[in-house]
Amino acid sequence: MSIQIYILSKLTEGENYPYKLKKNLSEPIPFDKMGNLTESKLYYHFESLTKQGLVEPREIIKEDHRPDKQVFAITDKGREQLPNKIYELFEKAKNISEMLVGIMFLQHVENARVIPILEKNLEVLKEKQEQFQAIYNQIQKDDSMRDQVDFVHSYYSNNIANELHWLEKLISKMKDIKE
Template sequence: MATRRKVSNLLGLAVLAYLSRQPMHPYELGRTLKSNGDERSIKYNHGSLYMVVQQLAKAGFVAPWETERDGSRPERTVYALTDAGRAELHDWLCELIEQPQREYPSFIAALSLVAGLPPSEVVPRLRIRADELAEQIAEARGVIDRSLAEGVSRLFLIEEEFRVAMLTTELDFVRRFIGEINQPGGYGRMWREFYEEK
């Protein structure tokens, strides 16, 4: 069963994970998230990152470690992980790995309502989706190949491998669905009759 967390934004989990390596300023955290390609897995922007760091500090998971000044620039607070933050990181990661959570992807919602459009409109849109999925698969495989060539361990690419597996499964489903809509005895016959399509 999922725990009700003081900070539930997955960006908070990423901040805890990076601060477990070393204390950082939020700006440095943002650079690290970006350079590691985490925006492909975790939704964030500059403003939300600062807000999450403040939430984590309020919850006692991170604390100011030092304040530094670079020339005439404003002071910057460097944050470090607390013992409570280390425990939260551990518990939260364990929970996410072991507990499947009900998610509400928009494509599943669209499929549940797909009969609201005639098959003649659905099939071309599914073909567009299939093309986009194929591009995303190629992009993720490119990230993996480039990173491996640079000596990055596969362990640090596991989310990209999972992304390729999920996108490939979705692409296979979309192609099968198109085939079944177009098949004489498939979904499409009754569906087309409802819309009086030939």
């Protein structure tokens, strides 16, 4: 879904072709390599979006000694569906890293609609933190396993605390923008 949001968002800025979008994604930070985005995956998503009626091919650019470039444009249906895809991304995301593409394209959604989704995610994460702590408190730790159990507890506690921090920071920033 993130790749499709990226494609649709970029096409709201104007017509484009897959290879150029992949190249743009790698500059200045190589997000394509970080997310293991290959050209074949990108072309697959262009094809999927075309079948959904969210993008359409506009022209084919032919150049000597170069592969043809198929240029795409977003459709009215694509413009309409883009915010829904972003809202869905935030609803399904289990952590901040799964929200990054949605965060990059917040201009296509209403903060007033995203903030409650994020606040719900925050509450779920706080409940998870409490449950994890309760489980840890119930574990009988003998001396032979104490270090391992404490290590695992520390690892998960820090990860949850980090997610809470960044989610709270995101909500705060979005509330500041909203006002």
